[in-house]
Structure formats: C-alpha cells, structure tokens
Amino acid sequence: MPDRSDRGPLTYEGAGVSIDAQDRALAEVKRLAKVTFTPGVLSEIGSFGGLFTLEPENPSGTVLVASADGVGTKLKVAQMTGRHGTVGEDLVNHCVNDILVQGARPLFFLDYFVSGRLDPGVTVEVIAGVARGCAAAGCALLGGETAEMPGFYEPGEYDVAGFIVGGCRRDRLLRVDSVRTGDALVALPSAGLHTNGYSLARKVFFELLGLEVDDEVPALGCTVADALLAAHRSYLPAVGPLIDAGLVKSAAHITGGGIPDNLPRALPDGVGAEIELGSWDEPALFRLIREAGRVPEDDMRRTFNLGVGMILVVAEDATGVVLEKLGPHGPGWAIGRCVPGRGVRFVGEQRA
Amino acid sequence: MPDRSDRGPLTYEGAGVSIDAQDRALAEVKRLAKVTFTPGVLSEIGSFGGLFTLEPENPSGTVLVASADGVGTKLKVAQMTGRHGTVGEDLVNHCVNDILVQGARPLFFLDYFVSGRLDPGVTVEVIAGVARGCAAAGCALLGGETAEMPGFYEPGEYDVAGFIVGGCRRDRLLRVDSVRTGDALVALPSAGLHTNGYSLARKVFFELLGLEVDDEVPALGCTVADALLAAHRSYLPAVGPLIDAGLVKSAAHITGGGIPDNLPRALPDGVGAEIELGSWDEPALFRLIREAGRVPEDDMRRTFNLGVGMILVVAEDATGVVLEKLGPHGPGWAIGRCVPGRGVRFVGEQRA
Numbered sequence: 001m002p003d004r005s006d007r008g009p010l011t012y013e014g015a016g017v018s019i020d021a022q023d024r025a026l027a028e029v030k031r032l033a034k035v036t037f038t039p040g041v042l043s044e045i046g047s048f049g050g051l052f053t054l055e056p057e058n059p060s061g062t063v064l065v066a067s068a069d070g071v072g073t074k075l076k077v078a079q080m081t082g083r084h085g086t087v088g089e090d091l092v093n094h095c096v097n098d099i100l101v102q103g104a105r106p107l108f109f110l111d112y113f114v115s116g117r118l119d120p121g122v123t124v125e126v127i128a129g130v131a132r133g134c135a136a137a138g139c140a141l142l143g144g145e146t147a148e149m150p151g152f153y154e155p156g157e158y159d160v161a162g163f164i165v166g167g168c169r170r171d172r173l174l175r176v177d178s179v180r181t182g183d184a185l186v187a188l189p190s191a192g193l194h195t196n197g198y199s200l201a202r203k204v205f206f207e208l209l210g211l212e213v214d215d216e217v218p219a220l221g222c223t224v225a226d227a228l229l230a231a232h233r234s235y236l237p238a239v240g241p242l243i244d245a246g247l248v249k250s251a252a253h254i255t256g257g258g259i260p261d262n263l264p265r266a267l268p269d270g271v272g273a274e275i276e277l278g279s280w281d282e283p284a285l286f287r288l289i290r291e292a293g294r295v296p297e298d299d300m301r302r303t304f305n306l307g308v309g310m311i312l313v314v315a316e317d318a319t320g321v322v323l324e325k326l327g328p329h330g331p332g333w334a335i336g337r338c339v340p341g342r343g344v345r346f347v348g349e350q351r352a
Numbered sequence: 353m354p355d356r357s358d359r360g361p362l363t364y365e366g367a368g369v370s371i372d373a374q375d376r377a378l379a380e381v382k383r384l385a386k387v388t389f390t391p392g393v394l395s396e397i398g399s400f401g402g403l404f405t406l407e408p409e410n411p412s413g414t415v416l417v418a419s420a421d422g423v424g425t426k427l428k429v430a431q432m433t434g435r436h437g438t439v440g441e442d443l444v445n446h447c448v449n450d451i452l453v454q455g456a457r458p459l460f461f462l463d464y465f466v467s468g469r470l471d472p473g474v475t476v477e478v479i480a481g482v483a484r485g486c487a488a489a490g491c492a493l494l495g496g497e498t499a500e501m502p503g504f505y506e507p508g509e510y511d512v513a514g515f516i517v518g519g520c521r522r523d524r525l526l527r528v529d530s531v532r533t534g535d536a537l538v539a540l541p542s543a544g545l546h547t548n549g550y551s552l553a554r555k556v557f558f559e560l561l562g563l564e565v566d567d568e569v570p571a572l573g574c575t576v577a578d579a580l581l582a583a584h585r586s587y588l589p590a591v592g593p594l595i596d597a598g599l600v601k602s603a604a605h606i607t608g609g610g611i612p613d614n615l616p617r618a619l620p621d622g623v624g625a626e627i628e629l630g631s632w633d634e635p636a637l638f639r640l641i642r643e644a645g646r647v648p649e650d651d652m653r654r655t656f657n658l659g660v661g662m663i664l665v666v667a668e669d670a671t672g673v674v675l676e677k678l679g680p681h682g683p684g685w686a687i688g689r690c691v692p693g694r695g696v697r698f699v700g701e702q703r704a
Binding site: 026029035036037038040041043049050051052066067068069070073075076107110111112114118120124127128130131134139140142143145147149161163 | 420498499
C-alpha cells in the first residue's frame with residue numbers, strides 16, 4: 001500500500017493510480033500494437049473493442065469485436081468479504097458492454113484466474129459467476145486458464161481477467177462518424193461503482209471512515225459490502241433491441257475515466273457533448289464518497305460513473321421512442337446533446 | 353512464500369503448486385462452462401484451444417480457435433533480473449503453439465497487463481515483447497487491458513496474461529480421431545523450461561543452490577538468468593508448413609503436466625504412447641534440477657518438458673519426410689509411437 005497522509009482531499013492519483021503515467025505508456029503501447037496490424041484489423045486500439053474481419057473486402061461480412069478486461073481492486077472487497085459470487089459477473093458484463101457499444105453481440109468468452117495457491121471453493125465460486133454472466137449474455141464460456149503462482153499472491157488473494165469475442169455484420173457496426181451536432185444523449189443508470197474507482201472508494205470507506213465490510217451505512221441503507229459489491233450491470237437486454245431497431249448511432253460505456261474520458265470515444269472530431277447535471281439524481285454512494293473523501297469534482301467525474309453506466313447517441317427525434325423502449329429495463333433519461341467542439345462540458349447543477 | 357524445509361526431495365506440490373486440487377476444481381469449472389455452450393461451440397474445454405464457428409452447418413467454414421494463457425512464475429525471474437523483454441514473447445508463443453496443435457493460424461491477440469503502480473518503462477518493455485511475438489506470428493495485437501491495482505502487487509511486480517484467436521478451415525482442423533495405433537511420434541526440441549515448472553526451478557536455483565540470477569552456472573555455460581529466461585519457442589514456422597502439407601495428424605504442446613499429461617490430449621480413446629527415453633539427450637538444465645532438487649522422476653516428467661516442446665503424431669511412413677522438412681528449423685527426432693492402450697509409457701534409458 002502506498003504511504004499517504006489522511007489529511008487533505010483524496011484524488012485517484014493520491015490513492016495510488018497515476019492516470020497520466022498510464023496515458024504516456026498506453027500511447028507507446030498503441031504505437032507498438034499498430035506495427036502488428038494485418039489487413040483484417042478494422043480498428044485502432046482505443047476503441048471500446050478491437051475490430052477484426054476475416055473478409056477485408058466484404059462490406060457486409062462478419063466483424064469480430066474483441067475486448068480484454070479485469071475487475072480491478074473491487075476484487076479486494078470481494079476478498080475482504082468472502083463473497084466471490086459476483087466478480088465473475090462484473091467481469092463478463094464489463095466485457096459485454098465494451099463490445100455492445102460497437103454494435104456487437106457476444107459469441108464467446110475466456111477467463112484467466114490466478115492465485116498463489118488454488119482454493120478450490122473460491123475458484124469455483126468465481127468461475128460460477130463468470131458462467132452465470134456468460135449464460136445471461138448468450139455467450140459461450142469457451143475456455144480459460146486457471147493458474148497457481150506461489151509467492152505472487154497472498155493467501156486469499158486472486159486476480160481474474162476476461163476476454164470476449166463478439167460478432168457484428170460490418171454494415172451494422174455502430175459508427176462514430178454517423179453522429180451529428182444536435183443528436184441527443186440518452187443515459188442508462190449504473191448499479192453502483194461497476195468496476196471503477198475502487199482504490200479511491202476503499203480508501204474512503206476503510207481508511208477515512210474506518211468502516212468494516214459488514215457495517216451498515218445509514219446513508220446507503222445497506223452494508224459497505226452490499227454497496228461496493230453491486231454487480232456491474234449488463235446493458236445487453238436493454239440496448240441490444242435498440243441497436244437492432246437502428247435507433248442507436250453510437251454509444252459509450254462509462255468505465256475508468258468517467259464520462260469525460262469515455263463519452264468522447266463515441267463522438268467524431270468536431271463534436272463535443274453537453275451534459276445536463278440537473279437531469280439525474282446522483283446516487284447517495286457517490287455523494288458519500290465525495291464528501292467523506294473531500295474529493296474534488298473533477299476527480300469525481302474522471303474516476304466514477306456517478307450513476308451513469310452507458311450513454312447512447314441517438315437522433316434527436318428518436319429520443320422519445322428510445323426512452324419508451326428502455327422503460328421496462330429500468331428507465332433511461334435524456335442527459336444532454338451533441339454540440340460543436342470537443343470533449344465534455346457539464347452544465348447546470350447536480351441534483352442532490 | 354510457503355514455508356518449507358530444505359531437506360528431502362523437491363516436488364511440484366512441495367514447491368506450492370497443488371496439481372490434484374487444481375484438477376478437482378477444473379473439473380467443476382468445466383461442468384460450469386458446458387452449461388453456457390451455444391451451437392457455435394465445437395469443442396469441450398480441455399482441448400489446447402476452444403473451437404467456435406459462426407457457421408455450425410458449414411463443414412468447410414472457418415473455425416475460430418481461442419486460448420488464454422499466462423507466463424506463471426517465470427515472471428518472478430524476469431522481475432528479479434530486470435529483463436522484461438522476453439516474457440511477452442513467452443506469452444504469445446505459448447498461445448500460438450496452443451492453437452497450432454489444433455491446426456489453426458493466429459489472427460489476433462489481446463493482452464492483460466497488471467501491476468500495483470504502473471512503471472511506464474517496464475510496461476512498454478513487456479508489451480514490446482508481446483508485439484514482437486505477434487509480429488513474428490503474423491498476428492495482430494488487437495487490444496488489451498493495462499491495469500493498475502494499488503495494494504495488490506508489490507512494487508516491481510506485475511502479472512501478464514494473453515488471449516489468442518486463430519482460424520482454421522473446419523475440414524482442415526487436426527483431429528485426434530485420425531490417429532491410429534502404429535502412427536509415429538515426432539518430437540521438436542524446447543528452448544529451456546518454456547513457461548512451466550518455475551516454482552520448482554526457482555526453489556532449486558535460488559534456495560537449494562543459493563545462486564543469484566547473474567551467477568554463472570558452469571554445468572550450463574551461462575548465467576542462471578540466461579538459462580531461466582530463454583524464450584518459449586514458437587513452433588509455427590517449423591510445424592505450420594507440415595500441417596499445410598497434410599503431414600500432421602495430431603499434435604501436443606508440452607506445457608504444465610509435461611509429456612504424461614499433454615500427449616494423451618492428442619490421442620483418441622484406446623490409443624496410448626510409447627516414448628523412447630534413449631531417443632534424445634536431455635538438456636543439462638533438467639539434469640541439474642533433478643539432481644540438485646533430488647526431484648523424483650515422476651515429478652520431473654509431470655512438471656517439465658525435459659527438452660521436448662511439441663510432439664507431432666504422423667503416419668509411420670511419413671516420418672522421414674517430416675524429419676527432413678523440420679531440419680532447417682532445428683532438427684526433430686522420432687521419439688516413439690502410438691500403441692494400444694492409454695496414457696504414456698516411457699521405455700529405455702534416458703541418455704545422459
């Protein structure tokens with residue numbers, strides 16, 4: 001654990017994650033990867049999922065959309081709590097959402113599960129969650145690697161990563177370049193932190209507030225563990241039919257980096273986004289973290305989803321039908337619009 | 353690190369890896385995965401790579417072959433040495449070989465790289481190795497996840513996993529059921545330990561022999577680091593053309609579990625293998641580990657490749673042409689034959 005004073009506001013950098021260093025290395029990684037690209041590669045790294053086709057000349061051939069993810073330090077909460085059943089769903093749903101925003105449906109998934117010494121019960125509990133997530137997404141759990149690395153992980157610790165491959169007809173891929181100024185932005189609610197911001201959230205709950213995982217948090221109406229282990233939501237059932245109906249132009253999965261870093265990935269050059277802070281009630285969990293950690297607003301926005309798990313870009317006149325169709329899956333809302341410029345501008349006041 | 357006496361013979365279980373516990377949990381994982389299988393799945397978990405097709409009805413359609421792997425505690429040696437350039441190649445080549453033995457050629461690769469706090473230099477060095485391995489295999493590095501998990505990994509430690517997808521025409525897949533009693537087994541030499549047996553090997557070199565990574569080992573003619581960091585060999589250039597020429601019936605990548613656990617995966621029910629111990633000179637590295645660690649022979653065989661990185665099953669009368677074609681890539685040799693029965697029987701005496 002990094003040594004750090006408890007005084008002063010908490011930021012994600014202070015909690016041990018250096019976003020800028022990560023950015024610099026990622027730029028070099030991107031350059032290295034590009035050198036390997038073959039004619040089948042249709043995307044650059046940096047999209048939510050990588051695109052590959054076996055038929056580079058076929059405009060309506062199948063495109064494979066692939067993504068790799070981990071669960072991050074949410075695992076620490078699972079390990080503190082001894083509840084390992086949901087992190088597998090977190091992993092699968094994160095991957096499912098990453099390829100969904102490109103227009104793809106899951107085909108198959110592989111996992112990588114590693115611990116110092118394999119605890120058969122924990123292993124099976126984690127993979128059962130992976131299998132449950134896969135089954136819900138109609139995705140085959142095609143294989144995986146279960147590794148023991150003695151001396152690498154402390155007793156009771158493990159890491160888990162996942163890889164998904166989905167498919168989409170090339171002419172049905174969601175395309176950032178279909179987005180125009182004036183298009184509407186429709187938000188879907190998240191279920192808690194999903195899988196981002198846990199280094200900071202753990203500092204707040206376990207160090208600043210001095211809570212234990214099983215403590216009740218009156219402001220949240222549940223225990224710390226319940227709040228922090230809520231499973232990453234899959235948007236496939238809600239958003240899949242909208243994509244099939246041709247109602248979605250582009251979409252952003254709101255993960256690490258929050259709305260400011262993820263929404264622009266769904267927008268073309270010259271198009272920015274205006275987000276109406278007053279359009280939703282921020283869940284109490286985020287307010288608690290902000291206040292207890294004295295976290296600056298910009299850090300909150302770059303670290304957490306703030307209650308927004310996915311943003312769809314839709315034609316302005318399609319907003320009504322999109323909201324209507326989302327209803328049965330848990331209501332979405334109009335969160336803003338596409339404007340000339342670049343990046344994300346927050347306007348208005350957050351509702352308390 | 354597990355606490356353990358230095359006296360008595362070293363076994364892989366003693367070094368902290370429980371193969372039986374892993375087997376029990378893996379059987380349950382396999383059952384859980386099967387529930388998720390969709391009509392596109394052509395394999396059961398347990399093959400070297402999972403098989404998926406978008407065209408279940410097409411006997412000559414493209415089959416996707418996918419595999420996930422890690423590097424294991426070979427990473428510890430890289431981290432002790434500060435040489436991070438080869439573990440990426442280890443990772444890619446391991447994956448390339450896993451799908452090659454099904455008949456598939458690499459299409460794309462994704463990596464998962466995780467550390468406590470991202471060291472940009474180390475990250476780039478590792479991923480550069482991944483990119484180099486991908487480029488050599490004609491495989492696109494399509495994406496990946498680079499994660500910081502503060503408090504999970506000690507400073508200087510990282511883990512890396514990889515995920516490959518390859519392709520093969522369904523009617524060109526290597527098929528275990530094409531193997532007959534009397535078929536010949538052709539071995540290809542490994543380059544050191546590849547990525548298996550490092551928990552045990554590290555105990556021998558660093559605890560029993562008390563060596564440092566930069567110490568010269570006269571019996572090996574190189575330093576400990578040079579011996580232990582030799583890159584996992586890719587068999588694609590040597591074996592790919594043999595598969596294209598229809599000369600290979602089936603093949604086994606010799607990884608964790610050694611010849612006894614991996615070769616049977618390339619054989620049908622009712623067919624076993626007889627391995628001639630006198631057919632090759634065991635590399636000095638394995639002899640040194642066996643003797644210094646007083647490792648029982650069965651543990652040696654279930655833990656290490658013993659100089660054999662891949663075994664091809666070929667028609668008996670094709671052995672000559674296969675050996676001739678392998679020549680320019682480093683000679684292979686006839687290591688044994690397929691016999692009635694099951695499992696692997698070692699015959700004769702190992703050459704010193």
